[in-house]
Amino acid sequence: MPTTEDKIKELEAEYARTQKNKQTEGHLGLIKAKLAKLRRELEDQGSKSGGGGGERGFDVKKVGDTRVGLVGFPSVGKSTLLTTLTGTKSEAAAYEFTTLTAIPGTMKYRGARIQILDLPGIIEGAATGKGRGRQVISAARTCDMIMIVLDAGKPVTHKFLIERELDNFGIRLNQKPPDVKIKKKERGGIDFQWLCPQTKGMNQDIATRILKEYRINCATVTFREDVTHDQFIDVCDGKRTYIPGLYVMNKIDQLTIEELDIIDEIPNYVPISSRDEWNIDELMETIWQKCNMLRVYTKPKGQVPDYDEPVVLHADGPTVEQFCNRIHKSIMEQFKYAWVWGSSCRHQPQKVGKDHVLADEDVIQVVKKV
Numbered sequence: 001m002p003t004t005e006d007k008i009k010e011l012e013a014e015y016a017r018t019q020k021n022k023q024t025e026g027h028l029g030l031i032k033a034k035l036a037k038l039r040r041e042l043e044d045q046g047s048k049s050g051g052g053g054g055e056r057g058f059d060v061k062k063v064g065d066t067r068v069g070l071v072g073f074p075s076v077g078k079s080t081l082l083t084t085l086t087g088t089k090s091e092a093a094a095y096e097f098t099t100l101t102a103i104p105g106t107m108k109y110r111g112a113r114i115q116i117l118d119l120p121g122i123i124e125g126a127a128t129g130k131g132r133g134r135q136v137i138s139a140a141r142t143c144d145m146i147m148i149v150l151d152a153g154k155p156v157t158h159k160f161l162i163e164r165e166l167d168n169f170g171i172r173l174n175q176k177p178p179d180v181k182i183k184k185k186e187r188g189g190i191d192f193q194w195l196c197p198q199t200k201g202m203n204q205d206i207a208t209r210i211l212k213e214y215r216i217n218c219a220t221v222t223f224r225e226d227v228t229h230d231q232f233i234d235v236c237d238g239k240r241t242y243i244p245g246l247y248v249m250n251k252i253d254q255l256t257i258e259e260l261d262i263i264d265e266i267p268n269y270v271p272i273s274s275r276d277e278w279n280i281d282e283l284m285e286t287i288w289q290k291c292n293m294l295r296v297y298t299k300p301k302g303q304v305p306d307y308d309e310p311v312v313l314h315a316d317g318p319t320v321e322q323f324c325n326r327i328h329k330s331i332m333e334q335f336k337y338a339w340v341w342g343s344s345c346r347h348q349p350q351k352v353g354k355d356h357v358l359a360d361e362d363v364i365q366v367v368k369k370v
């Protein structure tokens, strides 16, 4: 019997040899849906108890305010970078696969503790089970941000290869979940609500076929965004992980000035030398921004704010409620209102409710019910 891996290979080959045009669009969409389903099967097999050979993530406790994973081909300098950023020693050497497990370190920046996870190198085909790839990808999924580490001396295509490995296993870098909702129902077939013109090949026919592939036969499907087949498949799958990603171009000490100038122009790229510690400050600042972090200082009643120990949040527009939950789950039960000082307020201080959106360096004092 063909294994899931065999079926994936076969479909990938069929996809590759099918001409891409308007007539074949629907067929291609369906192949993609089938592929996505098989990859999901592989993933689910891998995450089941034991995973038949330790294919779950590495067992590293999540500590600190946020977690950043280092992903890349072997010997691009991930371990050297971990040591540079955190001071934690992770063995680095000129041979491939020096690192065999996840090594955590903590980088302190602006009062935040950022856990950096050094991971084994991955190779092409990692997602379909080569090397420790599946385990590395499982670990990457637990991160709040992924740093793709590239070797400046290697072809730029490596970037796409790594992205494809992550993508094949459901990790979407720098993307937002598509604004398409599938509401399943008991009977009545599929109703479509097209609230946005579709220009990327999505239509009722192909959408229905993709839904069938996922055994969704009765549902209301609402499109609020112009989406591709792939994005719609992601919605059907329902278990994609959307993570911010940052590209780090390491070993720039080996480039010429002219080559450096070119790299400097590419958005989302931070050129560094982890060996010679070049441009590490910019990298730290970019990590901070990519993680979408902000600091909130607490102020006990009648005392000055505690500026040494900010509460660090990473979310788009975090609310007072999210702040409270970050400190302790029980706080919201006693929450009455809060005083907030800072740029999120019109008055200093301002009395706010739990839905107030906080800004970087706000000061907050929570008033509890008596």
Ligand SMILES: Nc1nc2c(ncn2[C@@H]2O[C@H](COP(=O)(O)OP(=O)(O)OP(=O)(O)O)[C@@H](O)[C@H]2O)c(=O)[nH]1
Residues within 6 Å of the ligand: 072, 073, 074, 075, 076, 077, 078, 079, 080, 081, 091, 092, 093, 094, 095, 096, 097, 098, 099, 100, 119, 120, 121, 122, 250, 251, 252, 253, 254, 272, 273, 274, 275, 276
């Ligand atoms: N020239 C130069 N060499 C570097 C730099 N960073 C790392 N290296 C060298 O590259 C080699 C590999 O470094 P590692 O840190 O072991 O790379 P890795 O990505 O952790 O490798 P694996 O764990 O095997 O996947 C070592 O010989 C490092 O000294 C750099 O910025 N410049």
Ligand SMILES: [K+]
Residues within 6 Å of the ligand: 074, 075, 076, 092, 093, 094, 095, 096, 097, 098, 099
């Ligand atoms: K190495």
Ligand SMILES: [Mg+2]
Residues within 6 Å of the ligand: 078, 079, 080, 091, 092, 098, 099, 118, 119, 120, 121
């Ligand atoms: Mg290493």
